[in-house]
Amino acid sequence: MNLALLHDSDFIDHDRVRLTGRRFAHLAGILKVELGDQIPVGQVNGDIGVGRLERLDNDSAELRVTLDTPPPAPLALSLVLAMPRPKMFRRVLQTVSALGVKDIWVINAYKVEKSFWQTPWLADEALSENLSLGLEQARDTLMPQVHLRKRFKPFVEDELPALLQARPGIVAHPGTSTPCPSHINRPATLCIGPEGGFTAYEVDKLVAAGCQAVHLGSRILRVETAVPVLIGRLYDSCAN
Known part of the structure; x- marks a missing residue:
């Protein structure tokens, strides 16, 4: 602390x-x-x-x-995260809170097990506790907002376009031909899939909404590793 x-x-x-x-x-x-x-x-x-x-x-x-x-400046990033395994979810929440992410969208995806949505770590008190741990680590005070969306298609079609207005949308997906951009240092929306990744259908829907599919190279990373790597690549304030 x-x-x-x-x-x-x-x-x-x-x-x-x-x-x-x-x-x-x-x-x-x-x-x-x-x-x-x-x-x-x-x-x-x-x-x-x-x-x-x-x-x-x-x-x-x-x-x-x-x-x-005043607290550190918030990161100009909306993070769209497919619901991870509950134990991993706790660590990811603390990490992104420490990195300065203030807008977090937790969504469903085909490879997300239904049982994940039953975890007590999604309760308001548990969310606040884990986000607070991240803030205390980073000496920050601005509490992130977490939005839970249990239906993939309605979120992508009805809400994601608003998160992509006048800003790039990035979906991390191994096997694509475009490497992840670096040092963008401006508002963006980053989408990260579950263990096993988004399906081809889900990637197509995200791209149709305005995202660009990118990769981090030939290595396949766990979600809890991919999240800070991607954010650190996009924003200099997290890499220094």
Whole structure:
């Protein structure tokens, strides 16, 4: 935890917060903070600053906070991700949150198992927790938005075109003839399939909607590897 992310419910005064649960356990057990210590903090969707530890109990910590620095600029990317395996989904969420992606569309695809959509990691509280872990890692505060779409065709036909207006659309698909562009550093929409990839029909639908099919070379990567590789290739701020 490189930053303690603060929610409105943590504030007990305009400049004082009380932390419990996971964040308290990290401060007390990992960082081993003492009274007077300062730690990086940031308010959800607000500024970043420092918190000075003023009270430490068995189950909570109280800090006086100063928030005066804006968070890092968000990445100008909409990520369209076929629902991964649940354990992988957690890691991918944390990764893309840390990289600065703020617009995430989780969609269905032919090779996505129906059981994946039953995972408790799709609950609002679980989504917020994993996105928060990514923000804390990267010292960011802007909470990403996650949109769940369980029907492929209606999403591609009715909603994807709006995500492609005045911006390139890219679908990562092994075996295509065009290599993935690099250093675009402008708004884009990136589509990534499930383990086993999109079907030919799905790629055709994505291309018809305005995407370009590209590849990363001859190697086939896991989704959790392909996601940061593709984002790092497209945006210099993630590669440096």
